[in-house]
Amino acid sequence: MLRATIARLKQGHRTIPYPAEEPVLPDRFRGLPVLDSARCADDCRACADACPTEAIIREGAVNPAGAGLRLDLGRCLFCTDCQEACPAGAIRYTQDYRLAARNRQDLVLDGQTLKLASALNEKSRRVFGRSLKLRQVSAAGCNACEADLNVLSTVVFDLGRFGIQFVASPRHADGIVVTGPVSENMRTALLETYAAIPAPKLAIAVGACAVSGGPYAGNPEIHNGCEALLPVDLYIPGCPPHPLTILDGLLRLLGQIEGDRR
Amino acid sequence: MNGKFGFAHTRNGIALPARDVPELPLPDFRHAVIEAAANGDRVAALFGHVNPAASGLEVYAIISDSLNARLHVGKARLESDRYPALTPDCPQVHLFERELAEQYGVRPEGHPWFKPVRFHASYRPGQDAWSRPEGSAPVVGVTDFYRVEGEQIHEVAVGPVHAGIIEPGHFRFQCHGEQVYHLEISLGYQHRGAERSLAGGPHRRTIHTLETVAGDTSVGHTTAYCLAVEALAGGHLSARAEVLRGVALELERLANHTGDLGALAGDVAFLPTAAYCGRLRGDFLNLTAFLCGSRFGRGLVRPGGVGFDLEEGRQAQFLERLEAAERDVTVAAELLWDSASVQARFEGTGTVSPKDCLELGLVGPAARACGVECDVRQDFPWGVFRFVQIPVSSWDTGDVFSRAYVRWLEIQRSVEFIRAQLQSLPGGSLRRALGPLRAGHLAVSLVEGWRGEICHVALTDEQGRIARYKIVDPSFHNWSGLAMALRNQQISDFPLCNKSFNLSYCGFDL
Numbered sequence: 032m033l034r035a036t037i038a039r040l041k042q043g044h045r046t047i048p049y050p051a052e053e054p055v056l057p058d059r060f061r062g063l064p065v066l067d068s069a070r071c072a073d074d075c076r077a078c079a080d081a082c083p084t085e086a087i088i089r090e091g092a093v094n095p096a097g098a099g100l101r102l103d104l105g106r107c108l109f110c111t112d113c114q115e116a117c118p119a120g121a122i123r124y125t126q127d128y129r130l131a132a133r134n135r136q137d138l139v140l141d142g143q144t145l146k147l148a149s150a151l152n153e154k155s156r157r158v159f160g161r162s163l164k165l166r167q168v169s170a171a172g173c174n175a176c177e178a179d180l181n182v183l184s185t186v187v188f189d190l191g192r193f194g195i196q197f198v199a200s201p202r203h204a205d206g207i208v209v210t211g212p213v214s215e216n217m218r219t220a221l222l223e224t225y226a227a228i229p230a231p232k233l234a235i236a237v238g239a240c241a242v243s244g245g246p247y248a249g250n251p252e253i254h255n256g257c258e259a260l261l262p263v264d265l266y267i268p269g270c271p272p273h274p275l276t277i278l279d280g281l282l283r284l285l286g287q288i289e290g291d292r293r
Numbered sequence: 294m295n296g297k298f299g300f301a302h303t304r305n306g307i308a309l310p311a312r313d314v315p316e317l318p319l320p321d322f323r324h325a326v327i328e329a330a331a332n333g334d335r336v337a338a339l340f341g342h343v344n345p346a347a348s349g350l351e352v353y354a355i356i357s358d359s360l361n362a363r364l365h366v367g368k369a370r371l372e373s374d375r376y377p378a379l380t381p382d383c384p385q386v387h388l389f390e391r392e393l394a395e396q397y398g399v400r401p402e403g404h405p406w407f408k409p410v411r412f413h414a415s416y417r418p419g420q421d422a423w424s425r426p427e428g429s430a431p432v433v434g435v436t437d438f439y440r441v442e443g444e445q446i447h448e449v450a451v452g453p454v455h456a457g458i459i460e461p462g463h464f465r466f467q468c469h470g471e472q473v474y475h476l477e478i479s480l481g482y483q484h485r486g487a488e489r490s491l492a493g494g495p496h497r498r499t500i501h502t503l504e505t506v507a508g509d510t511s512v513g514h515t516t517a518y519c520l521a522v523e524a525l526a527g528g529h530l531s532a533r534a535e536v537l538r539g540v541a542l543e544l545e546r547l548a549n550h551t552g553d554l555g556a557l558a559g560d561v562a563f564l565p566t567a568a569y570c571g572r573l574r575g576d577f578l579n580l581t582a583f584l585c586g587s588r589f590g591r592g593l594v595r596p597g598g599v600g601f602d603l604e605e606g607r608q609a610q611f612l613e614r615l616e617a618a619e620r621d622v623t624v625a626a627e628l629l630w631d632s633a634s635v636q637a638r639f640e641g642t643g644t645v646s647p648k649d650c651l652e653l654g655l656v657g658p659a660a661r662a663c664g665v666e667c668d669v670r671q672d673f674p675w676g677v678f679r680f681v682q683i684p685v686s687s688w689d690t691g692d693v694f695s696r697a698y699v700r701w702l703e704i705q706r707s708v709e710f711i712r713a714q715l716q717s718l719p720g721g722s723l724r725r726a727l728g729p730l731r732a733g734h735l736a737v738s739l740v741e742g743w744r745g746e747i748c749h750v751a752l753t754d755e756q757g758r759i760a761r762y763k764i765v766d767p768s769f770h771n772w773s774g775l776a777m778a779l780r781n782q783q784i785s786d787f788p789l790c791n792k793s794f795n796l797s798y799c800g801f802d803l
Contacts, residue, residue: 168454
């Protein structure tokens with residue numbers, strides 16, 4: 032008992048002051064990419080050709096007047112293969128970890144500011160705002176998204192202080208959090224778990240795989256994410272998303288963080 | 294060239310011309326594999342390949358001979374849709390034979406446990422090992438489960454969706470009261486076509502697929518991949534790149550072993566260590582991110598070297614954070630060993646005998662916890678481990694305690710290794726361009742990931758593209774160990790036993 036008490040004192044207080052204070056991310060962290068299509072040569076496709084997941088849409092030569100360079104955050108693995116391939120510095124990954132959006136098309140960057148996730152409407156916030164219980168289903172996730180969801184329940188992030196909790200039974204849940212590209216072999220289990228959650232309910236897609244299939248997009252064994260199977264309320268990009276990216280998305284959904292605030 | 298059993302031999306990360314791999318008559322091939330396993334060698338991989346230039350199915354075996362640090366490679370040709378199974382004489386190939394059957398529709402006759410592995414259609418249309426009608430998609434989890442008969446026997450089915458944030462799999466227990474007579478593990482839910490998608494490469498997605506084969510083992514699997522393609526392309530890495538890869542691999546081990554100690558503490562309701570290790574695991578992940586921007590080592594290991602440097606200005610902070618985490622993890626771990634309530638739950642729970650361990654070919658901490666001293670870093674050293682030996686950590690009680698304690702021993706060795714490496718980080722370029730892969734060659738790479746032996750085999754075609762890529766995650770061997778650990782245990786000990794193995798579902802399902 033004495034040892035445990037001494038150990039407890041040594042370990043100290045470890046919960047981060049987020050969101051009251053701005054978190055510090057590693058300097059090499061790869062967050063929101065910034066696009067500058069003015070730098071693109073008309074016939075250059077180096078970025079699009081380097082991208083492993085066809086996240087980059089280059090229409091410069093075809094459509095010189097419009098947005099010539101677009102990047103789909105829902106497909107992006109944040110690997111920076113495009114940034115390295117670009118001879119003109121038109122793509123730059125920043126440290127901004129805030130990436131979650133409410134609509135799939137909002138994830139397609141075209142040089143404008145990313146439209147971050149807006150809060151649920153007032154009626155939904157009355158239901159979920161102060162207590163949100165989530166059931167997580169890994170549908171062929173690689174255990175990285177799962178690990179960084181799990182970490183939200185550690186003392187560092189202490190998800191419970193926001194009224195959010197992961198629960199075991201879908202019957203106790205207000206929503207589902209899906210990770211993985213949704214293998215054919217997990218399709219039925221995913222849909223049955225979703226069906227077992229009482230309405231009204233939310234669906235949240237975490238990670239490039241759940242949003243678009245990620246590095247597995249197009250494989251016949253998977254369904255390119257959960258979008259075609261469930262009505263998704265929140266998309267959280269990343270491979271895997273940083274825990275703060277996930278937390279920021281959840282708090283925005285509940286209206287606990289708004290606007291440009293970090 | 295021909296060595297043991299008429300097989301060709303090579304070493305970890307050394308390519309050999311595919312034509313040098315001898316083709317043995319099937320009876321000789323069977324005899325060679327069975328004899329090798331009986332003499333204490335391991336079957337690191339056994340897999341099929343359809344060579345478009347030849348008839349039938351080629352079956353390759355990779356035998357790892359740890360005494361001589363050699364890998365023996367041989368093959369046989371199956372012209373028929375059936376062959377006499379090796380499993381009755383060589384239990385460690387039981388899953389390899391099931392996989393071979395599922396992928397290529399050949400039936401290992403006499404296999405005692407002949408069921409699908411991942412529940413997908415055969416890669417050779419019209420050729421199905423279970424004679425299922427063509428075009429009928431197998432349904433995951435629908436198979437003949439082993440049943441114990443008796444009035445007081447009951448069956449408990451768990452999964453695929455489990456209680457926590459965890460990957461899916463199906464477990465069936467045959468119980469008498471609380472006592473488990475048998476646990477059957479049926480997976481396949483995570484099957485993404487990862488291995489199959491690598492054929493025809495390397496392409497833009499290849500490295501990213503390898504990073505997510507088992508997302509908690511990105512460094513382990515990308516290192517194995519890079520060893521294989523570097524062997525096929527030829528040339529050497531800089532010493533600095535080799536060391537940084539080694540540091541990253543040990544960081545991955547630190548994060549996962551620390552997380553496992555916390556999870557084991559959580560499963561016996563010992564909350565202090567559970568809480569501390571949950572945080573400390575993150576500290577090791579953040580240290581990985583300090584090195585490469587990603588908590589899971591994404592972007593770090595690349596063919597020809599590494600993507601990021603640990604330059605001088607970064608080393609002091611890196612060391613300081615490593616040592617702070619080490620201090621705290623020491624406190625957290627020692628609490629476990631000092632608590633009688635924890636020890637009472639760990640000791641004697643989920644015991645695997647050394648005999649079962651060897652017969653099933655278990656790897657990694659699970660094997661070392663049975664007193665079996667296998668460790669790729671020692672037995673088949675590659676990269677920095679050719680020059681720096683990390684002592685093999687083992688314990689011999691085979692129970693949950695043993696698997697936990699081996700992790701703790703390894704945590705200490707990994708910290709020592711990283712600290713020593715940082716004191717004299719060699720120079721050299723981070724990454725060099727890799728030439729084309731040699732055509733018609735085969736390379737085997739072994740890496741000691743945090744779960745154990747990762748084995749990759751790459752075979753190139755006449756154009757130098759990957760014709761067949763085989764991935765063997767340590768979980769492929771070790772799930773059978775978990776099933777054995779549950780024999781005669783209480784069903785309520787399943788979470789604890791499961792956590793003491795902490796195996797990958799997606800690494801198994803590929």
